[in-house]
Amino acid sequence: MSIQQYKHILVPIDGSQESELAFEKAVAVAKRNDGAELHMVHVVDTRAFQNISSFDTAMVEQVxxxxxxxxxxxxxxxxxxxxxxxxxxxxxxxxxxxxxxxxPKDLHTDLIMIGATGLNTVERILIGSVTEYVTRTAVCDVLVVRTGLDNK
Structure with a gap:
């Protein structure tokens, strides 16, 4: 029986404390998995720009x-x-x-390490959390990170 080895770890980064914790743990997991690739992704939510009268490319470039x-x-x-x-x-x-x-499909990701959402209950009901969606529909394993390296 062989030990599960992760080769391609994905960690979404959005600037939140939660994604910082996920990054720290993802680095540790990548190191333990014998030089696994760690790929970070930041997603610019283009829907946030749809309400601006003229789609402002300067704003997107700044983001x-x-x-x-x-x-x-x-x-x-x-x-x-x-x-x-x-x-x-x-x-x-x-x-x-x-x-x-x-x-994950493009990069053959076998593990997504994502920070727990910062949304409150009402926000989750109204817009749904990214973390919750990812855990339900991802094409690979998902680890939701709630704690720092000391597990606190």
């Missing part, structure tokens, strides 16, 4: 630039931790679908 700066910091942090096989992408669309289906 993208901010995301790139954040991702570059995470890449540096992962490399400091001794992880070489690390990359990121910035995608556009519905975060739920991109994280649960599109990116």
């Amino acid at each position: 993208t630039e901010t995301a790139k700066q954040t991702m570059d910091k995470y890449i540096a942090k992962a490399k400091e931790e001794g992880l070489d096989n690390v990359a990121y992408s910035i995608e556009y669309g519905s975060p739920k679908v991109v994280i649960a289906n599109d990116v």
Whole structure:
């Protein structure tokens, strides 16, 4: 019997504390899984721009630039931790679908490590949490991270 080895780990990054915890644990899991690839994804929710009268490309470019700066910091942090096989992408669309289906299929992801949602109960009922959707519909294993490296 062989031990389950994850080769392609995906961690969505959205700037929240929850995604920070997921990133930290994903680095640790990638290291334990003998140099697994860690891929971070940030999804720019294009639906958020639909209400703006003229689709403002400058605004999208600003959001993208901010995301790139954040991702570059995470890449540096992962490399400091001794992880070489690390990359990121910035995608556009519905975060739920991109994280649960599109990116995992493209990258042959076998584990998604996602932060627990910060939404309250009413918000979850009205808009549904990305985390909840991903755990229900993802094409691979999903680990919802609720705690830091010390499991607190």
